[in-house]
Amino acid sequence: MFEERRINIKKPAELKIMREAGRVNAGVLAKVRELLQPGATTADLNAAAEEALKSHGCVSPFKGYGHPPFPASITVSINDEMVHGIPRPTRKLKEGDIVSVDCGTILDGFVADSAFTAGVGQISDEARRLLEVAEASLYAGIKQMRKGRRAGDVSAAIQKYVESHGLHVTREYTGHGVGRDMHEGPQVPNIGVAGTGVILKPGMTIALEPMVLIGTHETRVLPDKWTVVSADGSLTAHFEHTVAVTEGEPQILTVL
Numbered sequence: 001m002f003e004e005r006r007i008n009i010k011k012p013a014e015l016k017i018m019r020e021a022g023r024v025n026a027g028v029l030a031k032v033r034e035l036l037q038p039g040a041t042t043a044d045l046n047a048a049a050e051e052a053l054k055s056h057g058c059v060s061p062f063k064g065y066g067h068p069p070f071p072a073s074i075t076v077s078i079n080d081e082m083v084h085g086i087p088r089p090t091r092k093l094k095e096g097d098i099v100s101v102d103c104g105t106i107l108d109g110f111v112a113d114s115a116f117t118a119g120v121g122q123i124s125d126e127a128r129r130l131l132e133v134a135e136a137s138l139y140a141g142i143k144q145m146r147k148g149r150r151a152g153d154v155s156a157a158i159q160k161y162v163e164s165h166g167l168h169v170t171r172e173y174t175g176h177g178v179g180r181d182m183h184e185g186p187q188v189p190n191i192g193v194a195g196t197g198v199i200l201k202p203g204m205t206i207a208l209e210p211m212v213l214i215g216t217h218e219t220r221v222l223p224d225k226w227t228v229v230s231a232d233g234s235l236t237a238h239f240e241h242t243v244a245v246t247e248g249e250p251q252i253l254t255v256l
């Protein structure tokens with residue numbers, strides 16, 4: 001189902017650049033987060049992200065990516081939209097929405113990739129619990145990103161955490177190695193079996209990205225060919241960090 005891409009081990013100097021790209025990316029996402037207010041449009045969020053990227057001399061790898069070419073620098077996905085929502089001047093945020101924002105930053109030829117989901121104003125208890133479980137599942141995965149562990153250990157930790165809370169995790173969309181390319185090996189699915197898969201080594205950099213759904217793991221793609229929604233219309237959430245495997249603790253690169 002998935003094309004396995006090359007795994008590139010990063011040298012310390014390359015990791016330093018990726019850390020800087022991650023810092024810029026975190027700053028961009030923080031700026032966008034401030035704009036999550038009723039009445040803001042998803043195009044407003046994209047414009048703010050582009051301005052912030054530009055102030056660092058950076059661009060996003062999302063713009064022009066894929067077929068048809070993605071037209072914006074961030075993806076904005078609201079409520080049942082899980083990932084890859086296209087920013088539009090006609091799409092306004094409303095009180096109670098949950099909004100997932102995914103951004104990439106290219107700095108000196110290296111990519112950082114990160115996403116968060118947050119509420120607009122007051123959100124339902126169901127939505128709040130979804131966000132808590134989805135975010136915690138990302139950290140359950142990151143905890144496994146240690147030298148000598150396997151990709152399946154990471155996947156299994158995410159799946160177990162989500163399913164033990166009665167929620168569902170996507171089958172079709174996965175975490176991925178990241179570096180000079182936005183998508184490198186190894187692929188790290190959000191479901192898996194511990195003790196299987198690629199052995200993690202220092203210098204691997206992986207974007208982990210659990211996508212969590214309330215009602216089903218099934219999704220479909222809208223006619224715009226990008227926006228992925230839950231098949232049953234239930235709420236979804238998505239969190240992502242780019243993380244480096246080291247000799248010791250996992251290092252999250254996409255933080256300030």
Ligand code: MG
Pocket residue numbers: 102103104113114115209240
């Ligand atoms: Mg991303």
Ligand code: MG
Pocket residue numbers: 113175176207209240
């Ligand atoms: Mg990603």
